[in-house]
Amino acid sequence: MKRKLHLSRRVESVLASPIRKFLPLALAAEQRGIEVLRVNVGDSDIPVPKVFWRALRSFRDRNIGYAPSPGIPQHTRAWVKYYATLGVKLRPQDIIPTVGCAEAMLFALLGVADPGDEVLVFEPVYPSYKGFAAMLGIRLVPVTLSVENNFALPPAATIAKKITRKTRAIVVINPNNPTGAVLTKQETARIIQLAKKYHLFIIADETYREIVFQGKPTSFLQSKSAREHVIALDSMSKKFSCPGVRIGAIVSRNAEVMRNVLRVAMVRLSAPTLEQWATIPLLEHAATHARSIAREYQRRRQVVYSALKKMPGVTVRQPAGALYIIAALPIANTEDFVKFLLTEFHYRGKTALVTPAADFYITPGLGRNQIRIAYVLNAARLRQVMEVLERGLQAYRQKYGTA
Ligand SMILES: Cc1ncc(COP(=O)(O)O)c(C=O)c1O
CATH class of the missing domain: 3.40.640.10 (Type I PLP-dependent aspartate aminotransferase-like (Major domain))
Known part of the structure:
Protein backbone atom coordinates (compact mmCIF):
# COMPACT_ATOMS: atom_id res chain seq x y z
CA MET A 1 0.00 0.00 0.00
CA LYS A 2 1.30 3.41 -0.96
CA ARG A 3 1.40 5.74 2.04
CA LYS A 4 0.93 9.48 1.69
CA LEU A 5 3.00 12.14 3.37
CA HIS A 6 0.73 14.10 5.69
CA LEU A 7 0.87 17.79 6.50
CA SER A 8 -0.64 19.26 9.66
CA ARG A 9 -4.27 20.36 9.47
CA ARG A 10 -3.44 22.93 12.13
CA VAL A 11 -1.30 24.93 9.74
CA GLU A 12 -3.60 24.42 6.79
CA SER A 13 -6.27 26.28 8.75
CA VAL A 14 -4.03 29.36 8.92
CA LEU A 15 -4.84 31.99 6.33
CA ALA A 16 -2.18 33.20 3.95
CA SER A 17 -1.24 36.72 5.08
CA PRO A 18 -3.66 39.14 3.38
CA ILE A 19 -0.83 41.59 3.33
CA ARG A 20 1.47 39.42 1.28
CA LYS A 21 -0.80 37.46 -1.00
CA PHE A 22 -0.73 39.95 -3.90
CA LEU A 23 3.03 39.96 -4.08
CA PRO A 24 3.26 37.72 -7.20
CA LEU A 25 0.93 40.10 -9.10
CA ALA A 26 3.01 43.09 -7.98
CA LEU A 27 6.20 41.40 -9.18
CA ALA A 28 4.58 40.59 -12.53
CA ALA A 29 3.52 44.26 -12.92
CA GLU A 30 7.07 45.35 -12.18
CA GLN A 31 8.36 42.95 -14.81
CA ARG A 32 6.07 44.70 -17.30
CA GLY A 33 7.89 47.93 -16.39
CA ILE A 34 5.22 49.41 -14.12
CA GLU A 35 6.28 51.00 -10.87
CA VAL A 36 4.26 49.56 -7.97
CA LEU A 37 3.90 51.99 -5.06
CA ARG A 38 3.69 49.68 -2.07
CA VAL A 39 1.53 50.82 0.78
CA ASN A 40 0.41 47.35 1.79
CA VAL A 41 2.83 46.55 4.63
CA GLY A 42 3.92 48.52 7.68
CA ASP A 43 7.52 48.55 6.47
CA SER A 44 8.48 52.19 6.39
CA ASP A 45 11.05 54.20 4.43
CA ILE A 46 11.88 56.21 7.59
CA PRO A 47 15.49 55.41 8.58
CA VAL A 48 16.34 53.86 11.93
CA PRO A 49 17.93 56.46 14.29
CA LYS A 50 21.72 56.69 13.92
CA VAL A 51 22.47 55.61 17.51
CA PHE A 52 21.45 52.12 16.53
CA TRP A 53 24.21 51.83 13.91
CA ARG A 54 26.77 53.29 16.27
CA ALA A 55 25.89 50.74 18.94
CA LEU A 56 25.95 47.92 16.41
CA ARG A 57 29.46 48.86 15.29
CA SER A 58 30.66 49.08 18.88
CA PHE A 59 29.94 45.37 19.49
CA ARG A 60 33.38 43.97 20.29
CA ASP A 61 32.81 40.34 21.20
CA ARG A 62 34.21 37.90 18.63
CA ASN A 63 31.45 35.41 19.34
CA ILE A 64 27.78 36.01 18.97
CA ALA A 287 10.81 59.68 23.51
CA THR A 288 13.11 61.81 21.33
CA HIS A 289 13.53 59.20 18.60
CA ALA A 290 9.91 58.11 18.57
CA ARG A 291 8.58 61.69 18.61
CA SER A 292 10.30 62.64 15.38
CA ILE A 293 9.08 59.43 13.71
CA ALA A 294 5.52 60.07 14.92
CA ARG A 295 5.61 63.64 13.53
CA GLU A 296 6.54 62.32 10.12
CA TYR A 297 3.58 59.90 10.20
CA GLN A 298 1.30 62.74 11.17
CA ARG A 299 2.29 64.67 8.02
CA ARG A 300 1.71 61.58 5.93
CA ARG A 301 -1.65 60.89 7.50
CA GLN A 302 -2.80 64.34 6.40
CA VAL A 303 -1.87 63.65 2.76
CA VAL A 304 -3.71 60.32 2.70
CA TYR A 305 -6.73 61.33 4.75
CA SER A 306 -7.45 64.58 2.93
CA ALA A 307 -7.16 62.87 -0.49
CA LEU A 308 -9.48 60.02 0.52
CA LYS A 309 -12.00 62.42 2.03
CA LYS A 310 -12.37 64.17 -1.32
CA MET A 311 -12.99 60.99 -3.32
CA PRO A 312 -16.67 60.56 -4.24
CA GLY A 313 -18.40 57.69 -2.45
CA VAL A 314 -15.47 56.93 -0.13
CA THR A 315 -16.12 56.69 3.63
CA VAL A 316 -13.15 57.46 5.83
CA ARG A 317 -12.40 58.86 9.28
CA GLN A 318 -9.28 60.62 10.46
CA PRO A 319 -6.95 58.17 12.25
CA ALA A 320 -5.55 59.31 15.60
CA GLY A 321 -2.45 57.13 15.60
CA ALA A 322 -0.38 54.27 14.13
CA LEU A 323 0.36 54.44 10.39
CA TYR A 324 -2.74 53.04 8.77
CA ILE A 325 -6.09 54.14 7.47
CA ILE A 326 -9.13 52.12 6.45
CA ALA A 327 -11.41 53.43 3.72
CA ALA A 328 -14.73 52.02 2.54
CA LEU A 329 -14.91 52.28 -1.26
CA PRO A 330 -18.06 52.50 -3.41
CA ILE A 331 -17.49 48.98 -4.80
CA ALA A 332 -18.48 45.53 -3.55
CA ASN A 333 -15.18 43.69 -3.64
CA THR A 334 -11.87 45.40 -3.02
CA GLU A 335 -9.94 42.19 -3.61
CA ASP A 336 -10.97 42.40 -7.28
CA PHE A 337 -10.07 46.09 -7.27
CA VAL A 338 -6.57 45.39 -5.94
CA LYS A 339 -6.08 42.72 -8.62
CA PHE A 340 -7.32 45.21 -11.22
CA LEU A 341 -4.79 47.82 -10.09
CA LEU A 342 -1.97 45.32 -10.44
CA THR A 343 -3.00 43.61 -13.66
CA GLU A 344 -5.07 46.03 -15.77
CA PHE A 345 -4.28 49.55 -14.67
CA HIS A 346 -1.52 52.09 -14.40
CA TYR A 347 -1.39 55.87 -14.41
CA ARG A 348 1.71 57.35 -16.01
CA GLY A 349 3.56 54.07 -15.52
CA LYS A 350 2.62 53.74 -11.86
CA THR A 351 0.17 51.68 -9.88
CA ALA A 352 -0.35 51.02 -6.17
CA LEU A 353 -0.52 47.99 -3.91
CA VAL A 354 -3.04 48.48 -1.09
CA THR A 355 -4.52 45.79 1.17
CA PRO A 356 -8.14 44.61 0.83
CA ALA A 357 -9.58 44.66 4.35
CA ALA A 358 -11.79 41.52 4.39
CA ASP A 359 -9.06 39.36 5.95
CA PHE A 360 -8.78 41.75 8.89
CA TYR A 361 -12.27 40.58 9.88
CA ILE A 362 -13.26 37.33 11.53
CA THR A 363 -16.96 37.49 10.69
CA PRO A 364 -17.32 36.21 7.11
CA GLY A 365 -18.46 38.78 4.57
CA LEU A 366 -17.41 41.88 6.49
CA GLY A 367 -14.99 44.49 5.19
CA ARG A 368 -15.22 43.41 1.56
CA ASN A 369 -15.68 47.02 0.40
CA GLN A 370 -12.76 48.31 2.47
CA ILE A 371 -9.04 48.77 1.90
CA ARG A 372 -6.20 49.53 4.27
CA ILE A 373 -3.41 51.90 3.34
CA ALA A 374 -0.13 51.92 5.29
CA TYR A 375 1.41 55.39 4.95
CA VAL A 376 4.96 54.10 4.79
CA LEU A 377 6.13 56.24 1.83
CA ASN A 378 7.09 59.91 1.94
CA ALA A 379 4.49 62.61 1.31
CA ALA A 380 5.39 63.11 -2.38
CA ARG A 381 5.10 59.38 -3.11
CA LEU A 382 1.87 59.17 -1.13
CA ARG A 383 0.40 61.91 -3.35
CA GLN A 384 1.18 59.66 -6.31
CA VAL A 385 -0.49 56.73 -4.53
CA MET A 386 -3.62 58.78 -3.98
CA GLU A 387 -3.71 59.89 -7.61
CA VAL A 388 -3.37 56.28 -8.78
CA LEU A 389 -6.15 55.24 -6.40
CA GLU A 390 -8.56 57.96 -7.45
CA ARG A 391 -8.05 57.36 -11.16
CA GLY A 392 -7.94 53.60 -10.68
CA LEU A 393 -11.24 53.65 -8.85
CA GLN A 394 -12.84 55.70 -11.65
CA ALA A 395 -11.51 53.30 -14.29
CA TYR A 396 -12.63 50.24 -12.31
CA ARG A 397 -16.15 51.60 -11.87
CA GLN A 398 -16.39 52.50 -15.55
CA LYS A 399 -15.47 48.93 -16.43
CA TYR A 400 -17.19 46.92 -13.70
CA GLY A 401 -19.74 49.29 -12.13
CA THR A 402 -19.92 48.80 -8.38
CA ALA A 403 -19.07 45.08 -8.51
C1 LIG B 1 -0.74 45.42 15.93
C2 LIG B 1 0.55 44.75 15.61
N1 LIG B 1 1.05 43.86 16.45
C3 LIG B 1 2.22 43.24 16.19
C4 LIG B 1 2.92 43.47 15.04
C5 LIG B 1 4.20 42.74 14.80
O1 LIG B 1 5.23 43.56 15.15
P1 LIG B 1 6.73 43.09 15.22
O2 LIG B 1 7.42 43.60 14.00
O3 LIG B 1 7.25 43.76 16.44
O4 LIG B 1 6.75 41.61 15.34
C6 LIG B 1 2.45 44.40 14.12
C7 LIG B 1 3.17 44.66 12.87
O5 LIG B 1 2.76 45.32 11.97
C8 LIG B 1 1.22 45.04 14.41
O6 LIG B 1 0.70 45.93 13.56
Whole structure:
Protein backbone atom coordinates (compact mmCIF):
# COMPACT_ATOMS: atom_id res chain seq x y z
CA MET A 1 0.00 0.00 0.00
CA LYS A 2 1.30 3.41 -0.96
CA ARG A 3 1.40 5.74 2.04
CA LYS A 4 0.93 9.48 1.69
CA LEU A 5 3.00 12.14 3.37
CA HIS A 6 0.73 14.10 5.69
CA LEU A 7 0.87 17.79 6.50
CA SER A 8 -0.64 19.26 9.66
CA ARG A 9 -4.27 20.36 9.47
CA ARG A 10 -3.44 22.93 12.13
CA VAL A 11 -1.30 24.93 9.74
CA GLU A 12 -3.60 24.42 6.79
CA SER A 13 -6.27 26.28 8.75
CA VAL A 14 -4.03 29.36 8.92
CA LEU A 15 -4.84 31.99 6.33
CA ALA A 16 -2.18 33.20 3.95
CA SER A 17 -1.24 36.72 5.08
CA PRO A 18 -3.66 39.14 3.38
CA ILE A 19 -0.83 41.59 3.33
CA ARG A 20 1.47 39.42 1.28
CA LYS A 21 -0.80 37.46 -1.00
CA PHE A 22 -0.73 39.95 -3.90
CA LEU A 23 3.03 39.96 -4.08
CA PRO A 24 3.26 37.72 -7.20
CA LEU A 25 0.93 40.10 -9.10
CA ALA A 26 3.01 43.09 -7.98
CA LEU A 27 6.20 41.40 -9.18
CA ALA A 28 4.58 40.59 -12.53
CA ALA A 29 3.52 44.26 -12.92
CA GLU A 30 7.07 45.35 -12.18
CA GLN A 31 8.36 42.95 -14.81
CA ARG A 32 6.07 44.70 -17.30
CA GLY A 33 7.89 47.93 -16.39
CA ILE A 34 5.22 49.41 -14.12
CA GLU A 35 6.28 51.00 -10.87
CA VAL A 36 4.26 49.56 -7.97
CA LEU A 37 3.90 51.99 -5.06
CA ARG A 38 3.69 49.68 -2.07
CA VAL A 39 1.53 50.82 0.78
CA ASN A 40 0.41 47.35 1.79
CA VAL A 41 2.83 46.55 4.63
CA GLY A 42 3.92 48.52 7.68
CA ASP A 43 7.52 48.55 6.47
CA SER A 44 8.48 52.19 6.39
CA ASP A 45 11.05 54.20 4.43
CA ILE A 46 11.88 56.21 7.59
CA PRO A 47 15.49 55.41 8.58
CA VAL A 48 16.34 53.86 11.93
CA PRO A 49 17.93 56.46 14.29
CA LYS A 50 21.72 56.69 13.92
CA VAL A 51 22.47 55.61 17.51
CA PHE A 52 21.45 52.12 16.53
CA TRP A 53 24.21 51.83 13.91
CA ARG A 54 26.77 53.29 16.27
CA ALA A 55 25.89 50.74 18.94
CA LEU A 56 25.95 47.92 16.41
CA ARG A 57 29.46 48.86 15.29
CA SER A 58 30.66 49.08 18.88
CA PHE A 59 29.94 45.37 19.49
CA ARG A 60 33.38 43.97 20.29
CA ASP A 61 32.81 40.34 21.20
CA ARG A 62 34.21 37.90 18.63
CA ASN A 63 31.45 35.41 19.34
CA ILE A 64 27.78 36.01 18.97
CA GLY A 65 26.54 33.77 21.75
CA TYR A 66 23.00 33.04 22.86
CA ALA A 67 21.47 35.73 24.99
CA PRO A 68 19.92 34.55 28.28
CA SER A 69 16.25 33.54 27.80
CA PRO A 70 15.01 36.35 30.11
CA GLY A 71 17.04 38.85 28.06
CA ILE A 72 20.50 40.44 28.23
CA PRO A 73 20.48 42.20 31.63
CA GLN A 74 21.60 45.60 30.22
CA HIS A 75 18.89 45.41 27.56
CA THR A 76 16.17 44.48 30.04
CA ARG A 77 17.30 47.31 32.33
CA ALA A 78 16.99 49.70 29.38
CA TRP A 79 13.35 48.61 28.99
CA VAL A 80 12.83 49.23 32.73
CA LYS A 81 14.22 52.77 32.33
CA TYR A 82 12.07 53.37 29.28
CA TYR A 83 8.92 52.28 31.10
CA ALA A 84 9.81 54.53 34.03
CA THR A 85 9.50 57.50 31.63
CA LEU A 86 5.88 56.44 31.10
CA GLY A 87 5.32 56.37 34.85
CA VAL A 88 5.37 52.56 34.89
CA LYS A 89 7.60 51.10 37.57
CA LEU A 90 8.84 47.63 36.67
CA ARG A 91 11.34 45.07 37.88
CA PRO A 92 13.56 43.34 35.28
CA GLN A 93 11.65 40.08 35.80
CA ASP A 94 8.46 41.80 34.60
CA ILE A 95 9.94 42.01 31.07
CA ILE A 96 11.15 39.41 28.59
CA PRO A 97 12.54 40.58 25.25
CA THR A 98 11.04 38.74 22.29
CA VAL A 99 11.50 38.36 18.54
CA GLY A 100 9.27 41.31 17.76
CA CYS A 101 5.78 41.85 19.07
CA ALA A 102 4.80 38.85 16.95
CA GLU A 103 6.55 36.48 19.33
CA ALA A 104 5.23 38.37 22.36
CA MET A 105 1.73 37.80 20.96
CA LEU A 106 2.38 34.06 20.67
CA PHE A 107 3.79 33.94 24.22
CA ALA A 108 0.80 35.82 25.62
CA LEU A 109 -1.75 33.57 23.93
CA LEU A 110 0.21 30.44 24.93
CA GLY A 111 0.55 31.76 28.45
CA VAL A 112 -3.13 32.37 29.17
CA ALA A 113 -5.29 30.16 26.93
CA ASP A 114 -5.61 26.43 26.28
CA PRO A 115 -7.06 24.79 23.17
CA GLY A 116 -10.82 25.40 23.15
CA ASP A 117 -10.55 28.59 25.22
CA GLU A 118 -11.87 31.90 23.89
CA VAL A 119 -10.22 35.28 23.48
CA LEU A 120 -12.19 38.44 22.70
CA VAL A 121 -10.92 40.70 19.93
CA PHE A 122 -12.24 43.79 18.20
CA GLU A 123 -12.56 43.40 14.45
CA PRO A 124 -11.02 44.49 12.12
CA VAL A 125 -7.97 42.98 13.82
CA TYR A 126 -4.28 42.57 13.03
CA PRO A 127 -4.28 39.22 11.18
CA SER A 128 -1.45 37.48 13.08
CA TYR A 129 -3.90 37.08 15.99
CA LYS A 130 -6.05 34.98 13.69
CA GLY A 131 -3.07 32.95 12.55
CA PHE A 132 -1.72 32.24 16.03
CA ALA A 133 -5.18 31.47 17.40
CA ALA A 134 -5.78 28.97 14.59
CA MET A 135 -2.45 27.27 15.32
CA LEU A 136 -3.09 27.14 19.06
CA GLY A 137 -6.71 25.98 18.82
CA ILE A 138 -7.96 29.16 20.51
CA ARG A 139 -11.28 30.60 19.39
CA LEU A 140 -11.23 34.33 18.68
CA VAL A 141 -14.61 35.91 19.43
CA PRO A 142 -15.05 39.17 17.53
CA VAL A 143 -16.76 42.37 18.61
CA THR A 144 -17.36 44.26 15.36
CA LEU A 145 -16.45 47.94 14.99
CA SER A 146 -17.41 50.23 12.10
CA VAL A 147 -15.61 52.80 9.98
CA GLU A 148 -18.67 55.12 10.12
CA ASN A 149 -18.33 55.19 13.90
CA ASN A 150 -14.56 55.76 13.66
CA PHE A 151 -14.00 52.28 15.17
CA ALA A 152 -15.20 53.40 18.61
CA LEU A 153 -15.79 50.58 21.11
CA PRO A 154 -19.40 49.69 21.90
CA PRO A 155 -20.82 50.03 25.44
CA ALA A 156 -19.59 47.59 28.11
CA ALA A 157 -22.87 45.65 28.04
CA THR A 158 -22.48 44.91 24.32
CA ILE A 159 -18.93 43.65 24.82
CA ALA A 160 -19.97 41.63 27.88
CA LYS A 161 -22.52 39.69 25.80
CA LYS A 162 -19.59 38.00 24.05
CA ILE A 163 -17.95 36.83 27.27
CA THR A 164 -18.50 33.19 28.24
CA ARG A 165 -17.09 30.78 30.83
CA LYS A 166 -14.36 29.96 28.33
CA THR A 167 -13.18 33.55 27.77
CA ARG A 168 -9.66 34.09 29.08
CA ALA A 169 -8.57 37.45 27.70
CA ILE A 170 -9.46 40.58 25.74
CA VAL A 171 -7.02 41.71 23.07
CA VAL A 172 -6.75 45.46 22.57
CA ILE A 173 -4.46 46.97 19.98
CA ASN A 174 -3.76 50.57 20.89
CA PRO A 175 -3.04 52.56 18.72
CA ASN A 176 -4.63 50.22 16.25
CA ASN A 177 -3.53 48.38 13.19
CA PRO A 178 -5.46 48.27 10.86
CA THR A 179 -7.81 51.11 11.89
CA GLY A 180 -5.51 53.86 13.17
CA ALA A 181 -7.89 54.37 16.10
CA VAL A 182 -6.61 55.32 19.56
CA LEU A 183 -8.62 54.39 22.65
CA THR A 184 -10.18 57.22 24.61
CA LYS A 185 -9.77 57.33 28.40
CA GLN A 186 -13.34 56.11 28.73
CA GLU A 187 -12.73 53.17 26.40
CA THR A 188 -9.59 52.20 28.31
CA ALA A 189 -11.53 52.35 31.58
CA ARG A 190 -14.30 50.22 30.03
CA ILE A 191 -11.83 47.47 29.12
CA ILE A 192 -10.24 47.53 32.57
CA GLN A 193 -13.62 47.39 34.27
CA LEU A 194 -14.72 44.41 32.12
CA ALA A 195 -11.43 42.56 32.72
CA LYS A 196 -11.80 42.96 36.46
CA LYS A 197 -15.47 42.10 36.56
CA TYR A 198 -15.12 38.92 34.48
CA HIS A 199 -11.57 37.93 35.61
CA LEU A 200 -9.96 38.28 32.22
CA PHE A 201 -6.47 39.16 31.10
CA ILE A 202 -5.98 42.26 28.98
CA ILE A 203 -3.51 41.51 26.18
CA ALA A 204 -2.57 45.08 25.28
CA ASP A 205 -0.71 45.23 21.97
CA GLU A 206 1.06 48.58 22.21
CA THR A 207 3.35 48.20 19.19
CA TYR A 208 2.38 51.74 18.08
CA ARG A 209 2.34 53.33 21.55
CA GLU A 210 4.38 56.40 20.58
CA ILE A 211 2.70 56.98 17.22
CA VAL A 212 -0.15 59.17 18.45
CA PHE A 213 -1.08 62.50 16.86
CA GLN A 214 -2.58 64.10 19.94
CA GLY A 215 -1.77 63.72 23.60
CA LYS A 216 0.88 61.54 25.16
CA PRO A 217 1.76 57.89 24.67
CA THR A 218 -0.10 55.70 27.16
CA SER A 219 -0.04 52.11 28.35
CA PHE A 220 -2.48 49.76 30.04
CA LEU A 221 0.42 49.11 32.42
CA GLN A 222 -0.27 52.58 33.88
CA SER A 223 -3.45 51.23 35.47
CA LYS A 224 -2.76 50.47 39.12
CA SER A 225 -6.03 48.66 39.71
CA ALA A 226 -5.54 46.16 36.86
CA ARG A 227 -1.92 45.20 37.57
CA GLU A 228 -2.62 41.48 37.72
CA HIS A 229 -4.65 41.56 34.51
CA VAL A 230 -2.42 43.45 32.08
CA ILE A 231 0.00 41.77 29.68
CA ALA A 232 1.53 44.44 27.45
CA LEU A 233 3.12 43.55 24.12
CA ASP A 234 5.78 45.93 22.92
CA SER A 235 7.98 46.35 19.87
CA MET A 236 10.83 48.41 18.52
CA SER A 237 9.60 47.86 14.95
CA LYS A 238 7.45 50.95 14.55
CA LYS A 239 8.45 53.43 17.24
CA PHE A 240 12.08 53.23 16.05
CA SER A 241 11.28 52.31 12.46
CA CYS A 242 13.30 49.08 12.48
CA PRO A 243 10.98 46.10 11.90
CA GLY A 244 13.78 43.90 10.60
CA VAL A 245 15.63 44.22 13.89
CA ARG A 246 13.02 41.86 15.36
CA ILE A 247 13.06 43.03 18.95
CA GLY A 248 9.93 43.37 21.05
CA ALA A 249 8.97 42.52 24.61
CA ILE A 250 6.27 40.97 26.72
CA VAL A 251 5.61 42.85 29.95
CA SER A 252 3.47 41.96 32.94
CA ARG A 253 3.49 42.54 36.66
CA ASN A 254 1.64 39.29 37.15
CA ALA A 255 4.44 37.01 38.36
CA GLU A 256 2.53 33.84 37.46
CA VAL A 257 2.06 35.00 33.90
CA MET A 258 5.75 35.83 33.59
CA ARG A 259 6.72 32.46 35.03
CA ASN A 260 4.63 30.80 32.31
CA VAL A 261 6.07 33.07 29.63
CA LEU A 262 9.63 32.37 30.77
CA ARG A 263 9.06 28.64 30.33
CA VAL A 264 8.08 29.23 26.72
CA ALA A 265 10.94 31.69 26.22
CA MET A 266 13.41 29.07 27.43
CA VAL A 267 12.11 26.55 24.91
CA ARG A 268 12.91 28.97 22.09
CA LEU A 269 16.27 29.88 23.72
CA SER A 270 16.57 33.65 23.21
CA ALA A 271 15.89 36.83 21.31
CA PRO A 272 18.82 37.92 19.09
CA THR A 273 22.00 38.96 20.89
CA LEU A 274 23.41 41.66 18.60
CA GLU A 275 20.07 43.35 18.21
CA GLN A 276 19.43 43.42 21.95
CA TRP A 277 22.76 45.21 22.36
CA ALA A 278 22.28 47.64 19.53
CA THR A 279 18.81 48.76 20.62
CA ILE A 280 19.82 49.78 24.15
CA PRO A 281 20.52 53.44 23.15
CA LEU A 282 17.17 53.61 21.33
CA LEU A 283 15.38 52.72 24.56
CA GLU A 284 17.49 55.16 26.57
CA HIS A 285 16.23 58.11 24.50
CA ALA A 286 13.01 56.59 23.29
CA ALA A 287 10.81 59.68 23.51
CA THR A 288 13.11 61.81 21.33
CA HIS A 289 13.53 59.20 18.60
CA ALA A 290 9.91 58.11 18.57
CA ARG A 291 8.58 61.69 18.61
CA SER A 292 10.30 62.64 15.38
CA ILE A 293 9.08 59.43 13.71
CA ALA A 294 5.52 60.07 14.92
CA ARG A 295 5.61 63.64 13.53
CA GLU A 296 6.54 62.32 10.12
CA TYR A 297 3.58 59.90 10.20
CA GLN A 298 1.30 62.74 11.17
CA ARG A 299 2.29 64.67 8.02
CA ARG A 300 1.71 61.58 5.93
CA ARG A 301 -1.65 60.89 7.50
CA GLN A 302 -2.80 64.34 6.40
CA VAL A 303 -1.87 63.65 2.76
CA VAL A 304 -3.71 60.32 2.70
CA TYR A 305 -6.73 61.33 4.75
CA SER A 306 -7.45 64.58 2.93
CA ALA A 307 -7.16 62.87 -0.49
CA LEU A 308 -9.48 60.02 0.52
CA LYS A 309 -12.00 62.42 2.03
CA LYS A 310 -12.37 64.17 -1.32
CA MET A 311 -12.99 60.99 -3.32
CA PRO A 312 -16.67 60.56 -4.24
CA GLY A 313 -18.40 57.69 -2.45
CA VAL A 314 -15.47 56.93 -0.13
CA THR A 315 -16.12 56.69 3.63
CA VAL A 316 -13.15 57.46 5.83
CA ARG A 317 -12.40 58.86 9.28
CA GLN A 318 -9.28 60.62 10.46
CA PRO A 319 -6.95 58.17 12.25
CA ALA A 320 -5.55 59.31 15.60
CA GLY A 321 -2.45 57.13 15.60
CA ALA A 322 -0.38 54.27 14.13
CA LEU A 323 0.36 54.44 10.39
CA TYR A 324 -2.74 53.04 8.77
CA ILE A 325 -6.09 54.14 7.47
CA ILE A 326 -9.13 52.12 6.45
CA ALA A 327 -11.41 53.43 3.72
CA ALA A 328 -14.73 52.02 2.54
CA LEU A 329 -14.91 52.28 -1.26
CA PRO A 330 -18.06 52.50 -3.41
CA ILE A 331 -17.49 48.98 -4.80
CA ALA A 332 -18.48 45.53 -3.55
CA ASN A 333 -15.18 43.69 -3.64
CA THR A 334 -11.87 45.40 -3.02
CA GLU A 335 -9.94 42.19 -3.61
CA ASP A 336 -10.97 42.40 -7.28
CA PHE A 337 -10.07 46.09 -7.27
CA VAL A 338 -6.57 45.39 -5.94
CA LYS A 339 -6.08 42.72 -8.62
CA PHE A 340 -7.32 45.21 -11.22
CA LEU A 341 -4.79 47.82 -10.09
CA LEU A 342 -1.97 45.32 -10.44
CA THR A 343 -3.00 43.61 -13.66
CA GLU A 344 -5.07 46.03 -15.77
CA PHE A 345 -4.28 49.55 -14.67
CA HIS A 346 -1.52 52.09 -14.40
CA TYR A 347 -1.39 55.87 -14.41
CA ARG A 348 1.71 57.35 -16.01
CA GLY A 349 3.56 54.07 -15.52
CA LYS A 350 2.62 53.74 -11.86
CA THR A 351 0.17 51.68 -9.88
CA ALA A 352 -0.35 51.02 -6.17
CA LEU A 353 -0.52 47.99 -3.91
CA VAL A 354 -3.04 48.48 -1.09
CA THR A 355 -4.52 45.79 1.17
CA PRO A 356 -8.14 44.61 0.83
CA ALA A 357 -9.58 44.66 4.35
CA ALA A 358 -11.79 41.52 4.39
CA ASP A 359 -9.06 39.36 5.95
CA PHE A 360 -8.78 41.75 8.89
CA TYR A 361 -12.27 40.58 9.88
CA ILE A 362 -13.26 37.33 11.53
CA THR A 363 -16.96 37.49 10.69
CA PRO A 364 -17.32 36.21 7.11
CA GLY A 365 -18.46 38.78 4.57
CA LEU A 366 -17.41 41.88 6.49
CA GLY A 367 -14.99 44.49 5.19
CA ARG A 368 -15.22 43.41 1.56
CA ASN A 369 -15.68 47.02 0.40
CA GLN A 370 -12.76 48.31 2.47
CA ILE A 371 -9.04 48.77 1.90
CA ARG A 372 -6.20 49.53 4.27
CA ILE A 373 -3.41 51.90 3.34
CA ALA A 374 -0.13 51.92 5.29
CA TYR A 375 1.41 55.39 4.95
CA VAL A 376 4.96 54.10 4.79
CA LEU A 377 6.13 56.24 1.83
CA ASN A 378 7.09 59.91 1.94
CA ALA A 379 4.49 62.61 1.31
CA ALA A 380 5.39 63.11 -2.38
CA ARG A 381 5.10 59.38 -3.11
CA LEU A 382 1.87 59.17 -1.13
CA ARG A 383 0.40 61.91 -3.35
CA GLN A 384 1.18 59.66 -6.31
CA VAL A 385 -0.49 56.73 -4.53
CA MET A 386 -3.62 58.78 -3.98
CA GLU A 387 -3.71 59.89 -7.61
CA VAL A 388 -3.37 56.28 -8.78
CA LEU A 389 -6.15 55.24 -6.40
CA GLU A 390 -8.56 57.96 -7.45
CA ARG A 391 -8.05 57.36 -11.16
CA GLY A 392 -7.94 53.60 -10.68
CA LEU A 393 -11.24 53.65 -8.85
CA GLN A 394 -12.84 55.70 -11.65
CA ALA A 395 -11.51 53.30 -14.29
CA TYR A 396 -12.63 50.24 -12.31
CA ARG A 397 -16.15 51.60 -11.87
CA GLN A 398 -16.39 52.50 -15.55
CA LYS A 399 -15.47 48.93 -16.43
CA TYR A 400 -17.19 46.92 -13.70
CA GLY A 401 -19.74 49.29 -12.13
CA THR A 402 -19.92 48.80 -8.38
CA ALA A 403 -19.07 45.08 -8.51
C1 LIG B 1 -0.74 45.42 15.93
C2 LIG B 1 0.55 44.75 15.61
N1 LIG B 1 1.05 43.86 16.45
C3 LIG B 1 2.22 43.24 16.19
C4 LIG B 1 2.92 43.47 15.04
C5 LIG B 1 4.20 42.74 14.80
O1 LIG B 1 5.23 43.56 15.15
P1 LIG B 1 6.73 43.09 15.22
O2 LIG B 1 7.42 43.60 14.00
O3 LIG B 1 7.25 43.76 16.44
O4 LIG B 1 6.75 41.61 15.34
C6 LIG B 1 2.45 44.40 14.12
C7 LIG B 1 3.17 44.66 12.87
O5 LIG B 1 2.76 45.32 11.97
C8 LIG B 1 1.22 45.04 14.41
O6 LIG B 1 0.70 45.93 13.56
